[in-house]
Amino acid sequence: MALLYIIISILLGASIVLFLKPYWQSRIILLNSNNVVSPTFLLFPASYLVGTLILSWITYFLALAFKDSGSSLLYANIFSFLLALLIILFIAFLQKKRIEKFLYNIKRRISINIKKSEWFVIIASTIFWAFFINRSLFIDGDILKVGVSAFSDFGANLPVIRSFSLGSNFPTQYPHFPDGTIRYHFMFYFMAGNLEYLGLPLPQALNIPSILSLICLNMLLYSLATFLTKKILAGIITCVLFTFRSSFSFFTFASEFSSPNDFLYAIAKNRNADGTFREHIGNTLNEGWGLWTQKVYINQRHFAFALGLFILSLFLMLPIFVDTIEYIKKQINNVKKGYKSEFSSTNRSIIIEYIITIMFSKKAWVFKSIMPCVLAGLILGLLAFWNGAVVIGAISVLFIMAALSKHKLEYLITAVITFILSTLQSRLFAGTGTGVVSLQYTPGFLAKSDSLHHILSYFIELLGILPFILVGVYIAYTVRKRKWIGILLSSISIIILIMFMPAINLFWKVIILGAYFCFLAVIFMKDNNIHVSDMSVFLIPVFLSPIILASTLQLTPDITVNHKYIMQSVMLLNIPVADLLSELFKPKKISNFIALYLAFLLSCTGIVDMITLYNLDKNNVSYNQRDAVHVWVKNETNPDDIFLTHYMTHYGAPMSIMLAGRSVYNGYPYFTITAGYDISTREKVMKKIYNSTVPDELRQLAVSEGIDYIVVEEQNREATEYDLDESIFKELFTIAFQSNDITIYEVK
Helix, strand or coil, X not given: CHHHHHHHHHHHHHHHHHHCHHHHHHHHHHHCHHHCCCHHHHHHHHHHHHHHXXXXXXXXXXXXXXXXXXXXXXXXXXXXXXXXXXXXXXXXXXCHHHHHHHHHHHHHXXXXXXXXXXXXXXXXXXXXXXXXXXXXXXXXXXXXXXXXXXXXXXXXXXXHHXXXXXXXXXXXXXXXXXCCCCCCCCHHHHHHHHHHHCCCCHHHHHHHHHHHHHHHHHHHHHHHHHHHHCCHHHHHHHHHHHHCCCCCHHHHHHCCCCCHHHHHHHHHHCECCCCCECCCCCCCCCHHHCCCCCHHHHHCCHHHHHHHHHHHHHHHXXXXXXXXXXXXXXHHHHHHHCCCCCCCCCCCCHHHHHHHHHHHCHHHCCCCXXXXXXXXXXXXXXXXXXXXHHHHHHHHHHHHHHHCCCCHHHHHHHHHHHHHHHHHHHHHHHCCCCCCCCCEECCCCCCCCCCHHHHHHHHHHHHCCHHHHHHHHHHHHHCCCCHHHHHHHHHHHHHHHHHHCCCCCHHHHHHHHHHHHHHHHHHHCCCCCCCCCHHHHHHHHHHCHHHHHHXXXXXXXXXXXXXXXXXXXXXXXXXXXXHHHHHHCCCCCHHHHHHHHXXXXXXXXXHHHHHHHHHHCCCEEEEECCCHHHHHHHHHCCCCCEEECCXXXXXXXXXXXXXXXXXXXXXXXXXXXXXCCCCXXXXXXXXXXXXXCCXXXXXXHHHHCCCCEEEECHHHHCCCCCCCCHHHHHHHCEEEEEECCEEEEECC
């Protein structure tokens, strides 16, 4: 039934996408001129992502409607299946001729019209991500095993899944802080919980949609890069750079070693220079957490799904920007050639003409087409509780794009729809007066201070050679027309690279600077005809917007969460970098060697990240699904019961309780604080209960807080925050469960 649910999601998505074809076709045609990407290749990711988004929301709201039935997910799935089938059949009836033609072509050709490069993207991304996803979460008999790379974040995510599949979390609340609200973007985990409810084991219920999401993201990222550059190689390079990040972390790490053998051994075994164990390499603040590595997609499974839908929304809105740039270019060429032009033939500069066009002309504001911007707004609005960070990052991209485009009212419509849908969801799930986003000006992100020097130092160490290749895009674009601009940009970039390169040894400095000098030399060589796309040049400031957002505003209690905006931005900035690299890959020319040289500098840190991830998941954390606490809680307690436990909920009884689909009164602080909950009161209550010596006060406090069970185990007995007197609990409450060192008291 779970696999059938996934199939119906895809069919529903395909039906909706094809039904709406008249409304988005003109936008895709503008991007996909000459069919640089096969339409069939685009259909699958669009179908899966759109279908899953819509069917999951339908199922959720039906389950909410049947919350008092005792079988909310059962009825929700029955009716969502029927409704989806009705929609599919209705659309099929309306599109009968088109479907007959489609089936005829399949029968005649007996083949799927997908290019070799597209097959490569599908197969490579499937193998890579399926391997690492399945290693991070699997089940061995009754033992659920979570890889070291994922168990920390899964401490928050797995309880959400189980609150739906084994519990009855309607209306939905956060299992780590049950108060009738949820401020955590939970819908991806609801979808996984529903798949487990329908029969898939938990690992497959989470892994299958995670793998499909990453495959779809790679397919759409390849398509976006190929659309913008018209180069198939650029699409492939973009996917490679997405997987293997650019950073100077490789070189700062390598500089700690005097022997190449020691360096290679440390990489292979996850060791520091002194032989101690490490996780991820990198010296910037919190980089050791793996904030920028493949690990993010392993332990934050909802991120890739939301990024894929963000790219779909870009497909609908980017053509406005592309059309604006093409219009400006055409008018400039007409002026130069003496043809009729809408630009004046006076001495006004091109910049002034451009500003007038995008700000003060009629075309700057009027609609060209309403439906695409409505569809983009619906996609982004419905994403708010799948991954809110992606939605905010998307708005920042569209904001800069709107400022530089004609037809600004279309962007406004998208933004308004996104805001309305996001606000409605926030009111429904988080309640009024408890917004999930709080705005605070915090410049510099994780740099040492908000000084320009520290910010530049931070981002150059973090992003490596990537920013300088982006400057190279502008150099390559201008050097043929205005050589002096290319020389000026080259000089400035070299000075900045030398000044702000992190502390690394001389050997690696020579390697990096040598590569950059060779790169610039190739650009300036007369016999190298390097043509970067106009779109690469104009879209760099647009794609930089999430980085600017992350470096100026704090929207959650922990600013570290802003790393998702930077990853979103870098994912897009890889496209102009790939555009330039694909121009350098020219057989039998020195530029081919330089391209390989740069590819190494751009990806070497990401390759070490991959080895690190592989090593981390050789070890795992185990959860016994036949654990006595887990079985008792699942079979003998009510789905809405609340347990008071120690706050370290990754292990022991608290995790067994949450994996049985129940909630704990005050869960792991990092999860609750970063989700926006004020835990101070509950921390005081927890300490007061475990520290209590007055029976009546203890009982009254537990009852007033809605606590149904109190757990006492070694974590409580050894706690330093309070002095536990267990005898008062034995005297006051009934022992509902006892096994080994774990005792659970029932509050009546």
